Amino acid sequence: MTDTSPTPPDRPDPNLDPTDDTDEPAFDWMKPAAATKPAGGSATTPATTAAAAGTSAAKKDDVGGGAAAGAAAPSTTSQPESRADRKAAEAAVVRPGTASDELLQTSALQIRPPQEEVERRNAEREQAAKAKPVLPRVMQVMLAVFYPVILLVLAVRAVTSPLFLWVEYNRPGFPGDGYGFSTDDRMTYGSYAVDYLSNWSGPRYLGDLVGQSGDRLFKDGEVSHMADVKTVILSTFSAGTLLILLSLVAVIYLKRRHNGGVRRGLFAGSIISLAIIIGLGTLAVLGWEQFFTDFHRIFFANGTWTFTLQDTLIRLFPGQFWMDAGMVIGGLVLLASLVTLILTWPTRRRRGLGRKAAAGSKDTGVAASGSTADSPAGSPADAPAGSDGDSSGDGASETERTRHTV
Template sequence: MSDKSPKPQEPDTDVHDDPDEPAFEWMKPASSGATSAAGNSAPADAATKAQPASSAPTGSQPESRTGSQPAAPTGTQPESRAGRKAAEAAETEPEPPLFAGSSPAGKPTGGASHSEPLPTSALQVRPPEEEVARRNAEREQAAKVKPLAPRIFQVLLAIFFPIILLVLAVRAVASPLFLWIEYNRPGFPGDGYGFSTEDRMTYGSYAVDYLSNWAGPRYLGGLVHEDGNQLFKDSEVSHMADVKLVILSSFGAGLLLIILSFIAIMYLRKKSDGGVRRGLFAGSIVTLVIIIGLAVLAVLSWQQFFTEFHRIFFASGTWTFSLEDTLIRLFPGQFWVDAGIVIGALVFLAATVTFILTWPTRRRRGLGAKSADANEAADVEAEAADPTKDSATTKR
């Protein structure tokens, strides 16, 4: 064999990507109309090449590796598996439409076009007019109805207010300061049985202190005169014990009402705009009515008023004494008249000040700010309607 002699062609050992493709020609299935013998004539090969690709059975590959490998005809599948997968994906998966109801080319997709509504499209649907009117009426009615709890606290505050003022006034009178003012004021009657002003101040201070401390009856029963006799009789000590029970009970009730009133005020300040003012205003009116009524009864008949007052709190026969008894000498009738006047004056003064401070003016009711806002809104509308008109003239 010389160098010029043609070299024998080596078998095709190219390894394709597709593992299912046979490595040798003789392993491939025979095409329809072609013979399996290697010595077939050229007309048979030409007929095989001229056979349309559609006549090949499904899954067969009309490739021929006899001699030189011919070029793959147009429209055939790629030789590699990856290429065939890409071609199949391109044929089976259409392009996503540009918008709902249209094809990739911008044309409708044959059937009735359907576009999914936007998430907020339901908000644009207006309910019927009857439903709108009903809802507006319910909203207005709910706005007009006020909560019950603030009203209850306002009523309680109005009831507690006169009682608290009365208790505080009684506490101011049942003090050594008021006792000193009474004994030293001009015109106060003296004692016809020998007590001086200093004696009255000393013994009277014991009696007043006993009403507000936690001492027992011996606090007064153990007091004696200079001659060694008992200062207060047993009947007087017993009556002072009854008075102490009433005074301490009233002080305790007053303290409890003050705490409850403080709670009501804190609640109304958070839950009701102007609720504290309305409660105190109503309480001041109630206090003025009560104190004026009691003052009229006391002026018309003081003795009857004093007697009925004692009958309410004390048993009959336990609060009457002779002029020689120590209680009458220390606290004559004029003392109780002055005490009643001071208690009424203090309550009346406090109620009057509260009445003035809580009077429902337009500013306190919040109408001043609302009127100002309404005027500003009217000015803005007037300027929008007539821009050439001066705003200052509009405000006037």
């Protein structure tokens, strides 16, 4: 049928009566029909229906039936209901070569920075990885500096005790009192003086003491000097207590966060202690009188610590007493420093080098045994590359070598 062919006489006239119009939307005929599943189990779609119709028409009309059936077949793709929906669907589709594709290709994730910037970032990362934390180092330095002071304070506390007085007054060769004090008198009055240095009593603790004759035992100048000594001693003990607490905090932190930090801190502290005590001991041996005078000038004002041989402080604590006290303090610090130095000496075992070497040799042995054990059965373990040691061919041999290397 063509445009020039006459109208068939049996063609019905179109219905132009608007009263028969329904409320059906204009584009509902374009919507695909729901798929129906026949009894045979295969789903029937509009495309298959149209194809069947086209086949029937082709059988009836060999000339133009196929074209008519193809034209009558509806589109199998789902269309949007309105023009706005169609435009939105078209905008959502990303076509190659569009601006969005170009944006993805030129985004910041796709651009590599310059080589200099890459090298600078790598150097900063390596430096940050190699840098050690600061706080453990601070704790080690603090422990090394506090340790000599703590040893000196503990040694002074051992000397300012009634036990040291008893040992000193009863040891052979200690000079006696030429003005009438016996060993018991010295022990009694000396214990009052030593106790006053470590308690919280006022100057009357010594100022109200009387001797056997009923006179005051200590003069005002002696009581004033002992008050100054008490201030220095209590300040020293308080500082030593604070340093002990801070050192304990450092030890606990290093034990938990930095392996070997306590050992290194005490080792450095013992070396510092030995250097200090050897230096002070050398000065004392070269000139005890000058050393004793300079020591008092550091802590006391001139004229407040000099007395006559008849004064009670000189009779209780003669020059030999202070020499013995200095030697005991130096000996205790020296002994403690040597013991600490020996216990914290950085041997291979304490540094962990022995364990690392053993672990390395063990890993090497395991790797060697694993390589031998993984050799394929029936093939020589030391077969050179390219040999026919494996019956599966060169590809299997290369696979085995790769597995052994990994």
